[in-house]
Amino acid sequence: MREERDELIDRIAAELRVVPPLDPALDARIMAEVATLPAHEPGGVGAAVRWLARPLTLRVSPIAGLALAAGVAALLLWTGVFSRRDTVALETPAAAPGILLAHQGRSTVQFVLVSPDAKTVTLVGDFNDWDAAATPLHRAQAGAWSVAVQLVPGRHRYAFIVDGVRWIADPTAPPAPDDDFGSPGSVVTVGA
Amino acid sequence: MTASKTLLIAAALLAVTAVPSVAQDARLARRLDAATYAQVQGELDSARLAGLPTEPLVERALEGASKNAAGPRIVAAVHRLAGDLASARRALGETSTTAELEGGASALRAGADSAALTELRHSRPRRQLTVPLAVLADLVARGVPADTAARFVVSLAPASDEQLVMFQRNVERDIALGAPPIAAAAVRMTGVTGLTSGDAAPGPQASPPRKP
């Protein structure tokens, strides 16, 4: 079949190849969800069996080759990279910021910040007297920090403090433009 | 009313609100310098006398303290918020909840008109306005002009809070993906069940858009 190309098709394709604008918070949301999943387990019998089953291309004698294969497989089983299983203090069910509807007078909101290089992350807002020591986030997998907080109905302003000094707004939440003090902040609203 | 009666009433009001104010005083005293503390207390006393909620004012002062703001700036912020809460109460009514007043204050600060808030109250006389006010303020924060945002939210007032939340999230996502804010809000309004803007219609269009 003749290949279908002409100037119009080329123009259409060129226009469609322009990448549409991205939601800057999408990566963070993806990793926040990935962070709630169990990490993959390194090594394991299955992996070793698959490794052994692959053809080897070592130029050694057959007997030496088999011995080498078995030895390396055993080493892999023993020294695989094991991830730290961080305990994440999450209350379920929890929702992401924005506007939420309360259940029985309160709503549990999960605050998440992806910040792989941070050493500490804390949450400050009008629900904890903007106290930098009151609500630390817990580090989960993949540099995602999180904490779940119960909020009463109303409009709550908040921010994250990274490493005790850097105030940042929540990239996944509406901004709080009515700031009197020149620092970035975000808003979460819990409906009655 | 005589001066002595005025003083008695003021003293009674202060006494009634004294218990929570002691707790507020302690939080402020720990975080503010003496001069700022005294001035903020003055603002809180005025707010109490006017019947306005004081917790939002305390939180605004504590926010300033956390951000190491200068005393005068903290006092100005508290004073400004008190004014916004009073304006919100005039627009939304005397029986408004603290959450509604805070939402109204944010909407007014964002540029919404008092008349729009009053119209919102009339559109939803027996239901809480916390969510619609939040949607209004958030739309403006995202770039929808205040009068347009107010018109959208007022016409969406009959919708449930769940529908309003979904509307706001969809608009937010669309804007983040590059849609002009007004267009995003207008299109998403047609997705709210039972409500139409009368403008953009959902579904495939019958004819192609005109190239200018």
Added chain:
Amino acid sequence: MHIADSDDAVLVRRVLAGDTRAYSALVARHRVRLTRYAVRMLGDPADAEEALQDAFVRAFRSLKRCEDPARFSAWLFRILVNRCRTIGGQRGRRERLVMSTAITPEPGVPHPEDRAAWREAIEWALARLAPDYREAFVLKHVEELSYEEMAELTGAGISALKMRVKRACDQLRTLLSEVQRA
């Protein structure tokens, strides 16, 4: 070696070894191209975002089943293609964001609106195609895959794919040549 410098195979193996953080580099690396496909297929940015998030999370969950980590990109893309088919089928594309509705060209106004209107017309025309024609067109002419790659991705035969691409092109020409003449 910094995470960002590692190729896909290295990153996949690190994730499988328990280093979930390495997955964020894979997301950052592939998200742009996958966004383009999802938005072009589904039209609605919210649907596209859902498809993207689903695809990346599913890929993480089933990463052990990626038989050749060096071909992670193609494996991930297949997951996204299937997610787009599912979401597109469920939603029936009921609501499409028309990005340029608010733009009303005025006499004497310079040309930026022309480009926006042309893009809007293309998006409109693409949305009018049957899903399998649209899929074939986007994979062939936007993502620039070979028919062999498309066959592996979609499970359809090469002849069928060529027919779909041809029909898609014919329909787009019909729909858009009128716009061009306007």
